[in-house]
Amino acid sequence: MTDTHQPPRGTGAELKRAILDEARRRLESGGYPALSTRKIASAVGCTATSIYLYFNSKDALIHALIEEGFEDLNSKMMAAIEGDGPVLERLKDAARAYVRFGLERTAYYEIMFMLRPEQMERFPAESYRRARRSLDAFASFASVSPAEGLKRGTIVLTALHGLVALLIAQRVDAQLDREELIESAIHAACTAAVAPPF
Amino acid sequence: MTDTHQPPRGTGAELKRAILDEARRRLESGGYPALSTRKIASAVGCTATSIYLYFNSKDALIHALIEEGFEDLNSKMMAAIEGDGPVLERLKDAARAYVRFGLERTAYYEIMFMLRPEQMERFPAESYRRARRSLDAFASFASVSPAEGLKRGTIVLTALHGLVALLIAQRVDAQLDREELIESAIHAACTAAVAPPF
Amino acid sequence: MTDTHQPPRGTGAELKRAILDEARRRLESGGYPALSTRKIASAVGCTATSIYLYFNSKDALIHALIEEGFEDLNSKMMAAIEGDGPVLERLKDAARAYVRFGLERTAYYEIMFMLRPEQMERFPAESYRRARRSLDAFASFASVSPAEGLKRGTIVLTALHGLVALLIAQRVDAQLDREELIESAIHAACTAAVAPPF
Amino acid sequence: MTDTHQPPRGTGAELKRAILDEARRRLESGGYPALSTRKIASAVGCTATSIYLYFNSKDALIHALIEEGFEDLNSKMMAAIEGDGPVLERLKDAARAYVRFGLERTAYYEIMFMLRPEQMERFPAESYRRARRSLDAFASFASVSPAEGLKRGTIVLTALHGLVALLIAQRVDAQLDREELIESAIHAACTAAVAPPF
DNA sequence: TATGAATGAGGATTCATTCAT
DNA sequence: TATGAATGAATCCTCATTCAT
Numbered sequence: 146m147t148d149t150h151q152p153p154r155g156t157g158a159e160l161k162r163a164i165l166d167e168a169r170r171r172l173e174s175g176g177y178p179a180l181s182t183r184k185i186a187s188a189v190g191c192t193a194t195s196i197y198l199y200f201n202s203k204d205a206l207i208h209a210l211i212e213e214g215f216e217d218l219n220s221k222m223m224a225a226i227e228g229d230g231p232v233l234e235r236l237k238d239a240a241r242a243y244v245r246f247g248l249e250r251t252a253y254y255e256i257m258f259m260l261r262p263e264q265m266e267r268f269p270a271e272s273y274r275r276a277r278r279s280l281d282a283f284a285s286f287a288s289v290s291p292a293e294g295l296k297r298g299t300i301v302l303t304a305l306h307g308l309v310a311l312l313i314a315q316r317v318d319a320q321l322d323r324e325e326l327i328e329s330a331i332h333a334a335c336t337a338a339v340a341p342p343f
Numbered sequence: 344m345t346d347t348h349q350p351p352r353g354t355g356a357e358l359k360r361a362i363l364d365e366a367r368r369r370l371e372s373g374g375y376p377a378l379s380t381r382k383i384a385s386a387v388g389c390t391a392t393s394i395y396l397y398f399n400s401k402d403a404l405i406h407a408l409i410e411e412g413f414e415d416l417n418s419k420m421m422a423a424i425e426g427d428g429p430v431l432e433r434l435k436d437a438a439r440a441y442v443r444f445g446l447e448r449t450a451y452y453e454i455m456f457m458l459r460p461e462q463m464e465r466f467p468a469e470s471y472r473r474a475r476r477s478l479d480a481f482a483s484f485a486s487v488s489p490a491e492g493l494k495r496g497t498i499v500l501t502a503l504h505g506l507v508a509l510l511i512a513q514r515v516d517a518q519l520d521r522e523e524l525i526e527s528a529i530h531a532a533c534t535a536a537v538a539p540p541f
Numbered sequence: 542m543t544d545t546h547q548p549p550r551g552t553g554a555e556l557k558r559a560i561l562d563e564a565r566r567r568l569e570s571g572g573y574p575a576l577s578t579r580k581i582a583s584a585v586g587c588t589a590t591s592i593y594l595y596f597n598s599k600d601a602l603i604h605a606l607i608e609e610g611f612e613d614l615n616s617k618m619m620a621a622i623e624g625d626g627p628v629l630e631r632l633k634d635a636a637r638a639y640v641r642f643g644l645e646r647t648a649y650y651e652i653m654f655m656l657r658p659e660q661m662e663r664f665p666a667e668s669y670r671r672a673r674r675s676l677d678a679f680a681s682f683a684s685v686s687p688a689e690g691l692k693r694g695t696i697v698l699t700a701l702h703g704l705v706a707l708l709i710a711q712r713v714d715a716q717l718d719r720e721e722l723i724e725s726a727i728h729a730a731c732t733a734a735v736a737p738p739f
Numbered sequence: 740m741t742d743t744h745q746p747p748r749g750t751g752a753e754l755k756r757a758i759l760d761e762a763r764r765r766l767e768s769g770g771y772p773a774l775s776t777r778k779i780a781s782a783v784g785c786t787a788t789s790i791y792l793y794f795n796s797k798d799a800l801i802h803a804l805i806e807e808g809f810e811d812l813n814s815k816m817m818a819a820i821e822g823d824g825p826v827l828e829r830l831k832d833a834a835r836a837y838v839r840f841g842l843e844r845t846a847y848y849e850i851m852f853m854l855r856p857e858q859m860e861r862f863p864a865e866s867y868r869r870a871r872r873s874l875d876a877f878a879s880f881a882s883v884s885p886a887e888g889l890k891r892g893t894i895v896l897t898a899l900h901g902l903v904a905l906l907i908a909q910r911v912d913a914q915l916d917r918e919e920l921i922e923s924a925i926h927a928a929c930t931a932a933v934a935p936p937f
Numbered sequence: 938t939a940t941g942a943a944t945g946a947g948g949a950t951t952c953a954t955t956c957a958t
Numbered sequence: 959t960a961t962g963a964a965t966g967a968a969t970c971c972t973c974a975t976t977c978a979t
Contacts, residue, residue, distance in 0.1 A: 183947075
């Protein structure tokens with residue numbers, strides 16, 4: 146509906162950027178099915194053909210977005226973790242960074258974590274390994290053993306993902322204070338990871 | 344390929360039943376994109392047009408499936424909760440029922456909890472309120488106050504949802520023992536709800 | 542260029558016929574690449590979508606034409622062969638029927654004999670076996686042995702095919718009297734088959 | 740898949756040569772539809788645009804290939820004809836050269852003799868006159884009169900073309916011994932041309 | 938209650954070609 | 959001599975939906 150505002154454009158690299166931005170925007174507002182080469186093209190003011198000058202396929206375009214997303218998320222989490230405060234605090238900072246990323250950069254988050262593998266079949270496996278890096282951040286705190294760290298880190302990650310996902314999907318009761326909920330959930334997840342009840 | 348086995352059929356209500364069954368079958372085997380009116384029709388042995396005799400639109404058909412899903416989930420959780428064991432145990436049983444439902448009836452789970460509101464715009468809001476009932480199950484255990492119960496219940500729910508969602512999306516490290524992970528995650532979430540660290 | 546004259550149409554079967562006719566016409570004037578669902582549709586006065594009501598795919602449409610062609614050719618050759626004249630005469634009559642078919646029903650002939658297998662990959666093999674039936678007509682006259690008959694028949698067939706193909710492709714010198722050329726070529730081919738110099 | 744090996748290249752004439760070579764290669768491996776300017780360009784290591792520096796259009800490129808083909812075919816037939824053996828033997832040698840060319844350089848043969856005139860509309864007529872030269876080779880043997888020679892030569896040519904075309908199109912029974920069939924067909928055609936039964 | 942016929946919009950992708958530099 | 963950027967037209971095919979019967 147909000148197509149055809151053609152103003153942007155510019156030379157090569159600018160157009161590529163504009164295409165990526167528009168793709169992200171559409172992803173954000175309508176999800177994967179709203180990603181149509183023709184719609185992106187008309188919204189960005191070029192031909193559908195031109196998209197193929199910069200991306201080999203529609204999937205390649207999405208992969209580019211995913212890469213961007215991981216780079217952003219990873220750098221934010223690394224920044225949160227590096228510090229010399231108490232372990233629990235740093236873990237919670239990382240968790241806050243993760244949740245904030247999910248809620249602020251929804252479109253990125255969705256294609257990074259909420260796309261079914263069948264829809265993204267052609268996505269190179271090594272790219273997904275990057276996702277693990279954010280997990281590493283959580284796992285590294287569970288000092289006991291690598292295996293135990295992986296498990297605890299995964300549990301934290303799933304808890305945070307559920308929080309983000311349900312908030313995004315608007316499945317959380319509107320009466321709840323959003324910030325308080327987030328903070329409590331993070332607290333519960335991180336505390337359990339550092340001193341697990343299991 | 345496995346379409347067109349037209350034998351079933353039947354008059355009125357039977358046909359409606361057959362359509363719903365086939366839709367569910369397709370949903371479970373191919374996910375949302377496999378839901379095509381024509382394919383359902385040809386598989387069930389009627390015309391695509393006939394579907395519109397029983398459902399106003401494809402969305403209406405999906406809504407019917409969602410209702411089915413909620414009924415199933417709610418009844419399973421109620422069964423898990425009703426009992427006289429210790430609170431924590433019953434809460435964990437409810438959580439297990441929830442997770443099992445998500446992993447066994449993946450397609451249902453997806454349309455119930457993972458479909459973007461924009462994609463399901465026309466889905467009647469009151470239907471979603473049913474989703475709350477599974478939340479109620481979790482909330483009811485946190486006796487302190489209704490508001491506190493809602494918050495704690497929500498936190499449990501998000502944790503479980505994250506677990507299910509990442510398992511479905513195959514974003515969980517394959518080295519982890521699946522059952523052990525689930526049990527640990529449930530334990531952590533439920534323990535925190537009953538005796539919260541916050 | 543000569544698209545959009547939409548007059549025809551009519552009820553189901555008529556439209557199907559119209560589609561087939563238009564497809565043949567286009568095949569005739571522009572060859573295989575001129576066969577476009579959209580062009581056929583606009584020429585025949587319906588939507589491209591409607592074509593798929595009557596044919597599963599573009600190939601299926603062509604297959605239908607091929608079948609029609611073989612039926613026509615086979616019946617014509619059978620009619621020519623059945624008789625009680627001398628062998629050579631009946632063989633020549635069959636040859637005349639073959640050549641006439643090729644020159645009169647060019648479009649059919651082309652898709653039957655001049656399409657590369659790669660272009661028609663999906664064409665069911667059993668359909669091509671029908672082509673052999675016209676060969677059988679030629680082979681049956683070489684009484685010596687089945688194997689020898691197959692060889693002689695094939696040689697006649699190739700000679701006639703070359704004649705038809707070059708005439709169709711307009712690669713034959715315009716100075717030549719067309720009818721006389723045909724008659725001479727048929728005579729040479731058939732004589733050699735009945736009393737071969739090899 | 741086997742595109743993009745860009746190493747060759749070179750200035751001016753070399754690039755033109757490289758383009759033609761690649762075009763021929765593609766033609767021979769994938770046939771006419773495999774001839775795409777962009778694919779040729781990427782395989783040869785230049786831009787699609789560059790092709791237009793040396794050829795006015797894709798058709799012009801094909802015309803160049805056709806010319807090459809005729810030169811090759813003509814020289815081979817001339818070589819076969821020049822000699823002092825008996826007439827029939829030399830005629831058969833020419834026929835063998837023709838058939839061998841068709842089966843070995845299939846892609847060339849196709850664009851030379853099997854392309855519809857409508858598809859090659861813009862091909863300069865005078866170029867096709869070269870094709871006649873191979874016909875001349877066959878015609879020259881029928882000494883009686885030029886007109887009679889043209890006719891007999893044409894008949895030989897059509898017979899050979901039919902043989903080649905059906906072999907190429909894989910419409911010849913696989914049970915037949917290929918070489919034997921060819922030799923017999925050549926024998927029949929040439930014998931009839933030298934001492935015609937008509 | 939059910940259908941057969943038809944549609945318009947849209948899907949991703951490839952094509953030969955042009956133009957300014 | 960060569961290119962990078964861009965295009966418009968075209969490809970087959972599938973979708974949910976409607977309407978008269």
